Amino acid sequence: MARRIGSRYTAHQILGRGSAGxxxxxxxxxxxxxxxxxxxxxxxDQELVGRFVQERTAxxxxxxxxxxxxxxxxxxxNDLALVMDLVRGxxxxxxxxRERRLAPEAAVAIAADxxxxxxxxxAAGVVHRDVKPENVLLDMQGPLGPGGSHRALLTDFGVAKLIDTPRRTRASKIIGTPDYLAPEIVEGLPPRxxxxxxxxxxxxxxxLAGFTPFGGGHPGAVLRRHVTETVVPLPGIPDELWQLLVQCLAKAPASRLRASELAARLRELLPxxxxxPPLDVDEPDTDEAEEAAEELSGAAPAAGQPVRRRGAVPLVPGARPSDSNRDTHTSMRVPAPDELAGGARGTARAPRAAGAPRPGSARNRAVTRRRRLTLAVAATLLTAAGVATWLTTTDDTPPPPPDMENSAPAAP
Incomplete structure (x- = not known):
């Protein structure tokens, strides 16, 4: 169903839905x-419309x-719209x-783009504020790049800033997708x-890994990890690439590279x-909601049953996984300092072998319970066997000697 957008444009078909539009x-x-x-x-929102017009030039x-x-x-x-280039991809x-993780060469080429x-x-004074896979488009009609990668284009510049008005998001609110939020945003500092x-x-x-370094579970837990936990190395990648990742994931903003430096360093690593091949690592754990369900049921996933993958944490209940740009501009409360400090594990959970339960998870607890039950049954059987042996041997034992106290001769 076609609809007019202003006097110059006609919208014909929905390509995707997100929390912003x-x-x-x-x-x-x-x-x-x-x-x-x-x-x-x-x-x-008249205030937002005013900001929309102000941002037009940038x-x-x-x-x-x-x-x-x-x-x-x-x-x-009632129409407020951005008209953008159409990317065929x-x-x-x-x-x-679809692929879960990419080969390192293709992943680095996309990140460099x-x-x-x-x-x-x-350089133009614009901060994106919501870089994530949903906001990276791949041009399927252009030539292939290193590792068979398609040209990557970043979209949705300025939308987070437009919606982040003082009235809409008070000082106790932040905007963004939890898995990708820098620690300074979580702590309430202005985004640079x-x-x-x-x-x-x-x-x-x-x-590279198929999961984010600090994602999984409740959004509040994800935010805490950004501030308090350190990223765990990924096995199988060159040390030069890992050191680059560590530098750009530094808690202190001043320690990170500038975008132009990062692009140049990434392209140097391509040869x-x-x-x-893609890395052979598995996710650290299932999410907390799944663990809670397992704990209540008292059962671990059956052998061969697929484990739900951990990706960006949805902030809007009932959001469809297929939504494009999903859950982008949702306000969240900034955790208090004591919340950020409490309960952190100190380091991010390390990737584990495929199929192995994470220590402390519901699956791990179920395995531990089964082991304890097995040991208890074995101990009971051993105890019963010991008692039976003792009863058998007492039937052939001669009677005890007479009471020496009563049979001893009287003292002179």
Whole structure:
């Protein structure tokens, strides 16, 4: 069902839905476009509309081969929309869902493309604030890059900033997707360019491992890990790549590389990664909701039963996994200092062998209970066998000697 967007555009088909709005395939004066139509409650917010117009110059001026350009901003009645270049392909989350993890050469090539786009944005004074696989598009019609990778383009610049108004998100709120939030955002500091570097390093870790370094479980636990835990090494990658990841995942923003430096360093590593297969590691654990369900049922997953994969933690109950740009701009409470300090394990959980339960998980506790039960049964059987042996031997034992106290001669 076609609908008019302003006076120049027509939206024909829904391409995807997210928490901020709906992306449509549209048509404009210069041909096909992608139209991101923001939610109606956002379009009715006059303060947001004002910010939308103020950001127009910055958003329209961001031109780069690895950035999805914004062609126009439409404010028309109840319609508040960004008109963007149409990328013929898919997003990085869809590819991850299909392949779980990428070969290191392809993962690094994609991250380098995104870093190039971030460098251009940061040079223009624009911070993305929500770098994640859902916001990275892959151009399937262009030539293939290193490792068979498709050209990557970063999209949704400025949307987080537009929606993050003082009235909509008070000082006790933060905006973003928990798995990719830099520690300084969790602690309530203003987002600078370094938050994009931290998020991109998290994305690269996820492309290599199949899971994010601090994700899994309740969003509050994820936020705490960003502040308190250290990232665990991934086996099988060159030390140069690992040191680069560690530097860009540093808790201190000043310790991270700039986007242009990161892009250059990543491209220098590509020859070292040529032909390397995807890493053979498994996730550290299932999420806490699954563990709680196992604990209540008292049963571990059956042998061969697939374990639910850990990815970005949804903040909106009932969000569809297939949604594009899902759960992006949802307010969350910033944890208090005592919450951040309490209960942390000190280091992130290490990747484990495929099928092995994580220590402390419900599966591990179930295995421990079975072992204890087996030991208890064995001990009972051994005890019963000992008693039976004792009873048998007492039947052939001669009677005890007479009471010496009563039979001794009297003292003179």
């Amino acid at each position: 709906t992306v449509w395939l549209g048509e404009g004066p210069d041909g096909p476009v992608a139209i991101k139509l923001l939610r109606e409650d956002l379009s009715s 958003l329209l001026g961001l031109e780069h081969p690895h950035v999805v350009s914004v062609r126009d901003l439409v404010v028309d009645g 898919t997003d990085l989350r869809t590819r991850l869902d 995104v870093a190039d786009g971030l460098a251009a944005a940061h 360019a370094a938050v994009d570097i931290y998020a991109l390093a998290t994305v690269l870790y996820e492309l 070292l990664l040529a032909g390397m």
